[in-house]
Amino acid sequence: MKLLITGACGHIGSFIIDQVNKIKKIKEVLLIDNFNSHRYSTLFNLNKNRKFSFYNLDLSRFSLKKFKKVDYVIHCASMTNAQGSFSVKNEMFRNNISCMKNVLNYCIKNKSKLIHISSTSVYGKQVKIVNEDDQSLLKPQSPYAEIKLLEEKMLNKNKKKINFMTFRFGTIAGVSKGMRFHTAINKFCFNAALNEKIHIYKTAYKQYRPYLSLKDAFKVFKFCIDKNIFNNQVYNALSGNFTVKEIIQMIKKYKKKTSIKFVKTEIMNQLSYHVDNKKLNNLGLRLSSPIEKDIKDTIRLLSGLKY
Numbered sequence: 001m002k003l004l005i006t007g008a009c010g011h012i013g014s015f016i017i018d019q020v021n022k023i024k025k026i027k028e029v030l031l032i033d034n035f036n037s038h039r040y041s042t043l044f045n046l047n048k049n050r051k052f053s054f055y056n057l058d059l060s061r062f063s064l065k066k067f068k069k070v071d072y073v074i075h076c077a078s079m080t081n082a083q084g085s086f087s088v089k090n091e092m093f094r095n096n097i098s099c100m101k102n103v104l105n106y107c108i109k110n111k112s113k114l115i116h117i118s119s120t121s122v123y124g125k126q127v128k129i130v131n132e133d134d135q136s137l138l139k140p141q142s143p144y145a146e147i148k149l150l151e152e153k154m155l156n157k158n159k160k161k162i163n164f165m166t167f168r169f170g171t172i173a174g175v176s177k178g179m180r181f182h183t184a185i186n187k188f189c190f191n192a193a194l195n196e197k198i199h200i201y202k203t204a205y206k207q208y209r210p211y212l213s214l215k216d217a218f219k220v221f222k223f224c225i226d227k228n229i230f231n232n233q234v235y236n237a238l239s240g241n242f243t244v245k246e247i248i249q250m251i252k253k254y255k256k257k258t259s260i261k262f263v264k265t266e267i268m269n270q271l272s273y274h275v276d277n278k279k280l281n282n283l284g285l286r287l288s289s290p291i292e293k294d295i296k297d298t299i300r301l302l303s304g305l306k307y
């Protein structure tokens with residue numbers, strides 16, 4: 001069977017490329033990216049056990065109409081910096097929504113099953129534990145999160161014409177060839193490794209937010225494709241909810257001299273919300289990959305730096 005990964009050179013896409021041979025039924029993998037993120041090295045030394053082909057194209061401008069049919073699509077192509085999304089709102093809107101429309105039309109036409117990645121940031125700041133099915137809990141706080149909700153709505157509107165799964169991923173932690181460092185854990189590890197102070201929004205220190213190990217993210221993709229579960233629903237996906245304090249304690253185990261600085265300006269990545277994962281558990285998938293291992297691996301990557 002054939003799988004198409006859009007945004008294949010990114011943090012998540014590059015991890016799927018590395019692991020895809022674990023999904024036995026996938027024999028051929030088509031990769032699309034426009035190198036918006038310049039992560040060319042993600043295409044180095046691809047696993048020879050699978051047939052890969054790469055297409056350097058901008059999905060927001062190039063129609064997938066003439067593309068050959070695939071069985072599954074994992075859609076990762078997006079501009080993704082939530083914190084930076086305020087200053088590039090229009091461009092992010094144009095890029096991400098055009099990519100989504102393109103992928104949606106392609107999947108409808110070819111009956112390809114779609115895995116769509118949304119984000120737990122659609123919940124914004126919350127006091128309660130949040131679940132997928134209470135619409136009143138949706139309070140996106142950035143253009144990035146607003147766009148994610150719009151994508152979800154586009155799918156819902158077309159739900160009679162397409163088979164899909166939407167996963168609201170917690171902030172990703174973990175090492176991949178295309179990893180990026182503008183999300184919370186990875187950024188903190190990077191700061192710690194460079195002996196820089198980690199900036200933390202004061203009131204966020206003891207509040208919870210959801211994180212997802214890259215290994216669990218892959219487990220989600222494998223689960224859907226292996227079991228062929230595409231029920232047009234939305235699921236939260238997280239390895240656990242942790243406070244910033246807990247994350248810093250984990251980092252300190254591997255980088256003892258880590259220091260923090262409390263700041264008054266709110267930092268997007270540190271909005272507080274505690275996410276419920278029962279719906280995914282009830283589907284038969286439990287995620288429990290230890291975030292601490294991802295932190296250890298990330299700090300290790302940079303352990304050659306001596307101060």
Ligand SMILES: NC(=O)c1ccc[n+]([C@@H]2O[C@H](COP(=O)([O-])OP(=O)(O)OC[C@H]3O[C@@H](n4cnc5c(N)ncnc54)[C@H](O)[C@@H]3O)[C@@H](O)[C@H]2O)c1
Nearest residue numbers: 007009010011012034036037058059060077078080169172
């Ligand atoms: N990383 C996280 O913490 C996280 C959390 C929740 C949800 N997500 C979502 O998961 C998906 C993948 O995230 P990621 O972390 O791998 O992001 P990323 O920024 O690392 O990768 C996105 C990739 O998409 C490509 N791209 C962007 N616009 C494109 C276009 N028009 N045509 C072709 N390629 C294009 C970029 O070049 C990049 O390689 C995104 O939808 C993101 O919003 C990520």
